[in-house]
Amino acid sequence: MAAAGGPGPTCVLGIDLGTTSVKAALVTGTERGLALAQSCSRETQAHSDSPGAASQGMEQDVQKIIRALNECLAALPQQQLQQVTHIGISGQMHGVVFWKSDKGCKWSESGPGPAFEADRVSHLVTWQDGRCSPTFLSSLPLPQSHVSLATGFGCATVFWYSKNRLKKSGFPVHLLPEVGDPGSIAGRTTCAWHGIPQGAKVGIALGDFQCSVYSCLTERTDAVLNISTSAQLTISMPLGFQPPEAPDPSSAVTYFPYFNGDYLAVAASLNGGNVLAAFVGMVAQWAQELGFQVEESAIYPRIIQAALAQKHSKLSVQPTIFGERHLPELLASVSSIGASELSLGHVTRALCRGLVENLCSMFPVQQLQELGVSRVLGSGSALARNEVLRQEVERIFPFPVLYGKDVDAAVGAAMVMFHSK
Structure with a gap:
């Protein structure tokens, strides 16, 4: 697939936080189109038992996921990472993770440079979670969407926590992110990260399913x-x-x-x-x-x-x-x-x-x-x-x-x- 015209980025880092593994890919733009320069993947081994959720709960340790991400980036060539101007991110869809205010991560000096670690975050409740029974789902408000609600969907999980574990009832709408257009910029990196320059543009999070299809469907x-x-x-x-x-x-x-x-x-x-x-x-x-x-x-x-x-x-x-x-x-x-x-x-x-x-x-x-x-x-x-x-x-x-x-x-x-x- 050819790159779009105009002065766009020449080296982009793509990150996918999958269900069982993390992958990082360096894609470069040339006159002939886009090319995969380097990639690396690591299994997260992040599955965690869900206390009190019997066999229906499916949770993952976020710290292990971030650790696998840092290992991926550390394995990529530093010289090419230094040329990264934009970062695209996708991940397993439908799940939910909670973090405390702006304390979702902490930076530490390790290896060749700063790396961030998960801090004061919950486990990731994945799309495979089965705690929301059909009876429970039928008790929820009908979605204003063409997509049906299912167990493992983040909003359904939040409702489940509201009923079973949180003190207050009702849905915390303020936790939901703003929806933006694919490819729009969510922010910039605050410091150098595994050689990636400070100030690299970070795109809004994208669904891994859509990104997977986008990579091959012509x-x-x-x-x-x-x-x-x-x-x-x-x-x-x-x-x-x-x-x-x-x-x-x-x-x-x-x-x-x-x-x-x-x-x-x-x-x-x-x-x-x-x-x-x-x-x-x-x-x-x-x-x-x-x-x-x-x-x-x-x-x-x-x-x-x-x-x-x-x-x-x-x-x-x-x-x-x-x-x-x-x-x-x-x-x-x-x-x-x-x-x-x-x-x-x-x-x-x-x-x-x-x-x-x-x-x-x-x-x-x-x-x-x-x-x-x-x-x-x-x-x-x-x-x-x-x-x-x-x-x-x-x-x-x-x-x-x-x-x-x-x-x-x-x-x-x-x-x-x-x-x-």
Whole structure:
């Protein structure tokens, strides 16, 4: 994608604070367009138990997330960081974190220069949080939006805290941020940071989903299939499309605001690579209960190899162990079980097929065809490392599937900063 004309930035840092990892990407602008110069990612390992929230709470330690961010920046070339003029930021959507007044961070001297650390902040309650039951959500005011309210959404979580933990009732509207245009400037860096000059412009926070799509979507006839921790199937709606005024809680497709007044139609499943991870964890636990110690990292490649040997499986797996936003109480199931198809290979093949079929049940192929989709851009960590999953994608979708245009929210955030200038 070519850079916009005019005297824009020449080096932009894109930062994505994801659900399981942090990524930083340096994108440079040349006469030929934009190019990824360097990138670095670090797993946050930030999951934290949620006291008093049973098994429904999903929280992360903010200090560990910031620590991973500082490690990413420390690993990037100082010489290129010194050329950064703008910073674009995206992060996992829908969650919420609280901090005390202006004491959300503190600066300390460490390594090559100053770095900030989280200070007097709550845990991050993520988009995966399940404490807001359907009964609780139905008690809340109807949103003045085409998007339905769901557990894990920041505002719903604030309502939950208001009812269960905070002293005062009602919604603290003053906590909500002002909404600005993508690419607009929120402020400037107050001091040098890992070599990034003081005064570098920082863009307003952007949704990681929109930035991910922005990094790879070039044609309106493309559908973007991303399978990472969760899974999404996305297309760009026609020019001038406007979503309905009221939400439809039963709809599996949501319309997300995109850039330049456009909208994305999104089937966002809560079940993706996390289901495969849960399956691997189950196999490891069974092995342990039988007296064997097998590392999960060794199990994954073996079950994929076993599934590659089984081209077909009559097993039918509905893999929705995490429910779906439009059906929060949905459970998983296995049917059509035959005695000859109980191997790990058969089960893994059926599980991978079920993940793709679940997305297609949310956004049917016929509907994609009616909207003019001509090809699918496949991306995401789970899809990249799982050949069986790719085979099932190519079997189920009647479109050419193109790999290699991986979605990258950090790169997308940087691209937005370039193109807004």
